[in-house]
Amino acid sequence: MIWLLLILFLLSAFLFFYSVFYRLFMSDKRLDKRRAYYLKENDQKRLNHKSFNLLVQLQVYKQIVRQRVVSKKKNEKLEIMLNRAGLLLKPEEFVMFQWIAMTLSGGIMYALTERVFFLALGCTMGFIAPRMIVRRKQQQRLSRFNDGLPDLITTVIGSLRAGFSFIQSLKAVTEEADSPIKEEIDLVLKEMQYGRTIEDALQQLKERIPSEDLELMIQAILIQKQVGGNLATVLETIVQTIRERNKIHRQIHTLTAQGRLSGTIIGLLPVVIAIFLYLIDSEYMGKFFAHPIGMVMIGAGLLSGTIGFILIRKTTTIEV
Numbered sequence: 333m334i335w336l337l338l339i340l341f342l343l344s345a346f347l348f349f350y351s352v353f354y355r356l357f358m359s360d361k362r363l364d365k366r367r368a369y370y371l372k373e374n375d376q377k378r379l380n381h382k383s384f385n386l387l388v389q390l391q392v393y394k395q396i397v398r399q400r401v402v403s404k405k406k407n408e409k410l411e412i413m414l415n416r417a418g419l420l421l422k423p424e425e426f427v428m429f430q431w432i433a434m435t436l437s438g439g440i441m442y443a444l445t446e447r448v449f450f451l452a453l454g455c456t457m458g459f460i461a462p463r464m465i466v467r468r469k470q471q472q473r474l475s476r477f478n479d480g481l482p483d484l485i486t487t488v489i490g491s492l493r494a495g496f497s498f499i500q501s502l503k504a505v506t507e508e509a510d511s512p513i514k515e516e517i518d519l520v521l522k523e524m525q526y527g528r529t530i531e532d533a534l535q536q537l538k539e540r541i542p543s544e545d546l547e548l549m550i551q552a553i554l555i556q557k558q559v560g561g562n563l564a565t566v567l568e569t570i571v572q573t574i575r576e577r578n579k580i581h582r583q584i585h586t587l588t589a590q591g592r593l594s595g596t597i598i599g600l601l602p603v604v605i606a607i608f609l610y611l612i613d614s615e616y617m618g619k620f621f622a623h624p625i626g627m628v629m630i631g632a633g634l635l636s637g638t639i640g641f642i643l644i645r646k647t648t649t650i651e652v
Contacts (some may be wrong), residue, residue: 410423418470418515430463433459433462434455435458436458437454439454441454479578480509480510483509487509493564498553498563499521502517506518516537520534534550537550552566552567584650592648595644598640598641598644599637599641
């Protein structure tokens, strides 16, 4: 009877949290509201005086961050990183988001523990987390693009053999492809409509998408335009090469999964244990930071752990 009640309780808790999660994150109502807003279905709704002043103040803050904090070189790097991740954010907005994340995470950690160490740890986590999220989104977007690239080339080959031009073949791709290929190819077509040559538009595409397979395709197209020949035959050879490379890459990724997981666990285990020991007995762990020998030991441990993590990553990373 007790086990039955426990199972029913766990099932009820699971259904409750799933419904809350679905309501907050997986529901389409928020997306519909944003779509309706940007499509100006609510044109008659106007901002009141308070909301307008808040919006103006936010724009002023963004301008200050753009002028005083984000340098030209840093602005270009952040813009490239955000574009590759497919995020509709400006560099100054990303910097402001980092500051907010640092303040919130540091304040929450200090409020829970009332210790300066966790305040610094929370601020560091708040500074690093947005960049990690952007890089993760960048990797996911690049992976989706590489997965759909063979289908893109196959569509272009079929269109060329049907008698279409290369530009018309790209238009056929935008009608059939999914994100992010559809957006990127559509941007290439718009750049050519605004006066850019095919070579410049493809070079910009290569800068936005750092894919070796895409670079191989672009180089073949540019060489064919200079030398001549049957572009469909060249692309057919390239798509076969890309499919074989993707197949080998997936096999290697599967075979090295255990090593990569081991490296992650080995790298995080000392840090997690140190945090738990600090929570259990702060005086015991505080001696490592108060005595010179303890600080040397911490530095040596961090250095050796970092070297070991890098060596494991290098061993399990195989170029294809």
